[in-house]
Amino acid sequence: METVPPQTAQVALDDVTKEYDLGGTVRALDGVDLTLEPDSYTAVMGPSGSGKSTLLNLVGALDTPTSGGVFVAGEEVSALSERDRARLRGTEVGFIFQTFNLMPRLTAVENTALPLVFAGWSPDRRRDRAADLLSRVGLGDRLDHQPNQLSGGQRQRVAIARALAADPSLVLADEPTGNVDTDTGADIMRLLDDLQADGNTVLLVTHERRIATHADRIVHLRDGQIERIEEP
């Protein structure tokens, strides 16, 4: 597989290895090369423990590789300071997690606006932006509900709104339908499909083929290595 120059790709992984030290060394990723073009839709599949979440965390600048280079929006993540990596996450990346990861005591609007707090937006602008996003995901009538007053599917939609708050170029979703029923899962997948239509680069981790087929490309991981890339 050809490596696209990091400057033009939205995301580029160059011979990336990630090891964890827990007594013995666990190699979660092993020499991975991968590029994500702007406005592409990529799914990652593989058995449990194959390194899917590890890959996502590296792309999202939550972590740095043991060796190799991870380039996001033209920046090499390892070369950035802790502060700049935080800013990169806040402005270029939107995360969607399997377990939603909402702040339990904040309302839907406040959860959605959280990235904007750290980006320094004013309260009024934040609220307008969050309310707008929430109505786009169909929660216009749930703005001031706390997570425990929302259903699982509604929570995941708040999380999607939050991921979009700072208008990031890259949306990363780790098993976004893992904790919701099939119908709700379908709703959520429609939202992700719309994101790509709006010009976002989407990277989706799943172990359900039915979900993965929403993407343009499916990357198959096994034991930390790319087994094959499928373009259905």
Place this chain on the structure above:
Amino acid sequence: MADGSMPLREVRRLAWRAITAHRLRSVLTVLGVVVGIGSVIAFATFGASVQAEVVSQFQGTGASEIYVTPGGEDGGPPGEDFTRPAFTTHDVGELRDIEGVQAVVPRGIVPTSSVAFGGQTLARSRMTATTEAAFSETVLVSGRAFRAGADEIVVNEAAATLFERNLTVGSTVTVAFGDRTQNVTVVGIVSGTRGSVTPTFAGGTPRFYLPADPFYRTVVESPTLGVDQRAYPQVTVVATAGETESVKRAVEASLQADSDAAQLLPPDTEIGVRSRSDIVEGVQSVIDRITRFVTGVAVLSLIVGAFGIANIMLVSVTQRTREIGVMKAVGATNREVMALFLAESVTLSGAGALAGIPVGLGVGYAATRYAEVGFTIAVGWIGIAVGIGLVIGVVAGLYPAWRAARVDPIDALRYE
């Protein structure tokens, strides 16, 4: 897109949300600080009140009195020279001649063994020898001052009620000096004397005053005159109102030059010349030192409050590991996470400090009521207590906040 960082207002808002989310826990933590700050303020208030009370007792009368003693300068403890009879009749006369001096009252001790009246004999080891200058119109309750050379005695009100039958003007008491006895007539009853350092609250001690002539037998040879003279360990100079300071300087000069006392005392002994305000300052500084010590001990109780905050903040960091991970995932820097937790602990301790002020003042007020002294607020200590409260918030929050900042977002988000 704004690349600013989180404004302080947002830090405060988020910290406040975290605090109100655990209301009971926060209130209990704050209480620890309230107790600490409250006790500091209570002790400081009580100390300041006692000080103000004592000072007012001392200031009551005698603003124009100057006390002359051998040694014991600077309000420090008097040495053994304190009771040395060094001031001769000659010295007293010289002091009397200083301009602005109204009266000079020498005081000495007459050793006695007992005093008897109406068939009742009481042991009595000493009486005060002085001159009639000690009794001004204001201290005389009844009768008159004794006369020099007469077998007369003046007693204070406490001494007048010492016997089963009260002493009155005209009563005859028998004083025993060793194996010799002497009848003396009570000619006056006084509420105190001019020139006594004793504050008004010590007025309950019985005192007997004898004329130095003939009862005071302590004599030395006056180096100036070369003849034997009565010598006193203590002299009070009463200045004309408003001239205390200039008279004090003149007294010092007169005594240092070539007084009998200067020649009689060992060369390195200083002669203490203190006005009433010098003594008030001394007393004030002693009470001040005690107050600072006790209040300092109360500051220790603040440490308990600090541990309470540190403890609750550590619990909070552990419980909110996942939230910290979320904040980092959506763009919070380590510094911002740290600021959030520091703001939380400073808010807790600041609230404790604010609530501690009325509590401390209340307890301090109750203590002054109980001790029956006036209520004085120690303003400086309130400022110090609030300052300490905020410092405690920072210190107690520092380690938990640092732990929060170091949370690895990957671990935090996996945390179930």
